[in-house]
Amino acid sequence: MSSSASKNIESVLVENRVFPPDTRATQGARISGMAAYEALCKEAEQDFEGFWTRLAKDNLNWTKPFTKTLDESNAPFYQWFGDGELNASANCLDRHVGTPVENKTAIVFEADDGTVTKVTYKELLARVSQFANALKARGIKKGDRVIVYMPMTIEGVVAMQACARIGATHSVVFGGFSAKALQERIIDAGAVAVITANYQLRGGKELPLKAIVDDGIALGGCESIKTVLVYERTPTAWNRVEGRDITFTEALNGQSTECAPVPVNAEHPLFILYTSGSTGKPKGVQHSTGGYLLWAKLTMDWTFDIRPEDVFWCTADIGWITGHTYVAYGPLAAGATQVVFEGIPTFPHAGRFWQMIEKHKVSVFYTAPTAIRSLIKAADGDEKVHPKNWDLTSLRILGSVGEPINPEAWMWYHRNVGGERCPIVDTFWQTETGGHVITPLPGATPLVPGSCTLPLPGIMTAIVDETGKDLPNGAGGMLVIKRPWPSMIRTIWNDPERFKKSYFPEEMGGTIYLAGDGAVRSADRGYFRITGRIDDVLNVSGHRLGTMEIESALVAKTDLVAEAAVVGRPDDVTGEAVCAFVVLKRARPTGEEAKQIANELRNWVAKEIGPIAKPKDIRFGDNLPKTRSGKIMRRLLRSIAKGEAITQDTSTLENPAILEQLSQTN
Numbered sequence: 125m126s127s128s129a130s131k132n133i134e135s136v137l138v139e140n141r142v143f144p145p146d147t148r149a150t151q152g153a154r155i156s157g158m159a160a161y162e163a164l165c166k167e168a169e170q171d172f173e174g175f176w177t178r179l180a181k182d183n184l185n186w187t188k189p190f191t192k193t194l195d196e197s198n199a200p201f202y203q204w205f206g207d208g209e210l211n212a213s214a215n216c217l218d219r220h221v222g223t224p225v226e227n228k229t230a231i232v233f234e235a236d237d238g239t240v241t242k243v244t245y246k247e248l249l250a251r252v253s254q255f256a257n258a259l260k261a262r263g264i265k266k267g268d269r270v271i272v273y274m275p276m277t278i279e280g281v282v283a284m285q286a287c288a289r290i291g292a293t294h295s296v297v298f299g300g301f302s303a304k305a306l307q308e309r310i311i312d313a314g315a316v317a318v319i320t321a322n323y324q325l326r327g328g329k330e331l332p333l334k335a336i337v338d339d340g341i342a343l344g345g346c347e348s349i350k351t352v353l354v355y356e357r358t359p360t361a362w363n364r365v366e367g368r369d370i371t372f373t374e375a376l377n378g379q380s381t382e383c384a385p386v387p388v389n390a391e392h393p394l395f396i397l398y399t400s401g402s403t404g405k406p407k408g409v410q411h412s413t414g415g416y417l418l419w420a421k422l423t424m425d426w427t428f429d430i431r432p433e434d435v436f437w438c439t440a441d442i443g444w445i446t447g448h449t450y451v452a453y454g455p456l457a458a459g460a461t462q463v464v465f466e467g468i469p470t471f472p473h474a475g476r477f478w479q480m481i482e483k484h485k486v487s488v489f490y491t492a493p494t495a496i497r498s499l500i501k502a503a504d505g506d507e508k509v510h511p512k513n514w515d516l517t518s519l520r521i522l523g524s525v526g527e528p529i530n531p532e533a534w535m536w537y538h539r540n541v542g543g544e545r546c547p548i549v550d551t552f553w554q555t556e557t558g559g560h561v562i563t564p565l566p567g568a569t570p571l572v573p574g575s576c577t578l579p580l581p582g583i584m585t586a587i588v589d590e591t592g593k594d595l596p597n598g599a600g601g602m603l604v605i606k607r608p609w610p611s612m613i614r615t616i617w618n619d620p621e622r623f624k625k626s627y628f629p630e631e632m633g634g635t636i637y638l639a640g641d642g643a644v645r646s647a648d649r650g651y652f653r654i655t656g657r658i659d660d661v662l663n664v665s666g667h668r669l670g671t672m673e674i675e676s677a678l679v680a681k682t683d684l685v686a687e688a689a690v691v692g693r694p695d696d697v698t699g700e701a702v703c704a705f706v707v708l709k710r711a712r713p714t715g716e717e718a719k720q721i722a723n724e725l726r727n728w729v730a731k732e733i734g735p736i737a738k739p740k741d742i743r744f745g746d747n748l749p750k751t752r753s754g755k756i757m758r759r760l761l762r763s764i765a766k767g768e769a770i771t772q773d774t775s776t777l778e779n780p781a782i783l784e785q786l787s788q789t790n
């Protein structure tokens with residue numbers, strides 16, 4: 125285990141502040157008090173399938189009811205509700221027709237420049253249906269894969285919902301990814317269309333999207349793409365490829381606003397979302413329709429205790445799993461009013477989030493620790509952007525996601541945003557889990573800063589050693605989920621073997637889900653605390669990056685780079701920062717030259733993967749620390765990156781002198 129992991133464990137052992145749920149949160153909560161939570165857990169333990177059967181029947185509309193809840197015959201390729209049929213879009217939109225939700229605001233959209241647009245559920249249904257008809261008119265049908273490369277807009281949500289409506293499988297690519305990353309995903313998914321915008325607006329800047337799509341396709345191998353649909357977000361001109369490109373306006377013209385949702389099997393892939401793993405190649409995480417949607421809806425009810433009058437705001441981009449489950453699907457399935465925000469938290473000032481909470485009377489606010497930490501820093505530096513300048517009394521529940529929240533940030537969030545009355549749900553989950561798996565419940569769980577507390581009912585989490593043996597409370601180990609759950613990853617698109625190998629290790633019997641995180645349970649309450657990834661995955665500003673992916677990008681600069689090793693180091697704002705150790709094909713640069721080459725390499729990584737993967741530190745060496753068998757000793761690099769003295773055993777190191785050289789900063 126890395127030393128940062130053991131440091132985290134130490135701090136959980138000393139964290140003894142406990143915040144029992146405020147009576148304002150428990151009153152009328154769906155799960156009110158620990159007894160109610162424990163009763164649900166017990167129900168799941170005593171009759172696992174019966175528990176999920178009840179929930180799936182109560183929470184989703186099925187066009188063909190399922191008769192088998194869980195099929196484990198081909199584990200770990202589990203099937204949930206496998207003979208049932210439904211449509212995800214119908215479960216988010218049509219289900220509200222004829223109910224009071226029909227005329228309720230579904231989305232409050234705030235543009236980068238502050239302009240606000242609202243759509244009701246009825247209007248959203250019409251827009252999604254019309255867009256679905258436009259997709260059909262382009263020959264897109266059930267089972268086709270469609271890339272969505274869109275900014276945070278109502279149109280982005282409409283595009284995802286429209287795919288779901290016709291049974292097309294969407295694969296959203298975050299707007300910050302490069303042409304190369306886009307091309308790799310188009311090829312892997314075998315996509316037939318790309319839905320994009322000419323530009324995206326962020327922080328007052330216009331950033332191209334369509335031009336990147338063109339560049340990605342031009343890299344080759346994307347012949348499957350027949351259509352590029354372009355939302356003209358700004359009046360700025362863009363380059364049209366005749367016969368392939370069509371604007372939203374043209375595509376929607378003359379299309380009916382009614383479109384019957386296509387029923388699909390519960391196991392039909394609703395989407396593929398690429399995420400980083402331990403190798404250089406991102407994994408296409410495939411999610412189902414029935415099980416995924418059930419969990420999206422249910423966690424809105426359980427974790428956020430969503431109520432008819434709530435205004436929900438999840439700040440995540442639709443390019444990430446959080447934006448799928450808690451923007452594009454969950455809030456709609458729950459009939460909630462939600463805020464969708466195009467911009468960034470620091471534009472035009474770092475009080476934008478607080479200002480928007482006041483303006484839209486947000487009651488449930490869900491964001492990432494990295495955003496909180498950067499806003500703390502901004503507020504420390506400038507009183508005018510401190511949350512105290514805005515009326516935040518509409519807030520009822522706060523949420524955190526994506527990385528561990530350090531107790532100091534938790535306390536600040538609790539005091540300055542939550543007014544010491546709002547429970548903070550520190551939700552632990554992953555792209556692969558589809559929705560929350562370990563989280564406090566706002567009306568039940570006593571909170572401990574920095575702990576995601578306890579698993580949701582029906583989620584059988586444990587901490588084990590390498591052989592799968594349970595470890596006692598207080599002992600750090602690997603986080604696993606022992607039984608399948610409805611919203612779990614179904615496979616890795618195009619790579620079922622990698623799916624088995626990555627998540628269901630043979631040494632543990634081949635059927636237990638290995639999360640890839642280290643964790644420890646507190647001695648007193650059995651609360652979980654996540655100590656960080658145990659594989660080669662970094663978490664930078666809540667964005668998941670594979671060290672191997674960045675290494676591959678660096679060595680792809682063949683004219684310059686001979687070898688590269690990437691590790692993470694702790695960072696006060698971004699959680700972790702990317703640190704690259706590089707051996708060049710020429711003499712080791714120093715001084716100005718080193719700075720210049722480091723910049724060149726940063727820009728190269730931005731081009732290969734995206735700006736989020738740019739290494740913060742780049743150090744040059746004549747070599748890398750290696751064992752005699754040639755293995756790079758990453759634990760030493762981690763210490764060097766942190767600026768720590770090397771206390772580890774270096775006796776197996778082939779070239780000890782290299783450590784000194786790499787310790788020098790440029």
Ligand code: PRX
Nearest residue numbers: 525526527528550551552553554555654668
């Ligand atoms: O390391 C864990 C961290 O984020 C990883 C999953 O990243 P991704 O698939 O991009 O999904 C992020 C949004 C769900 C996990 O393996 N992580 C996520 N939430 C938390 C967390 N670490 C600690 N506490 C959390 N609440």
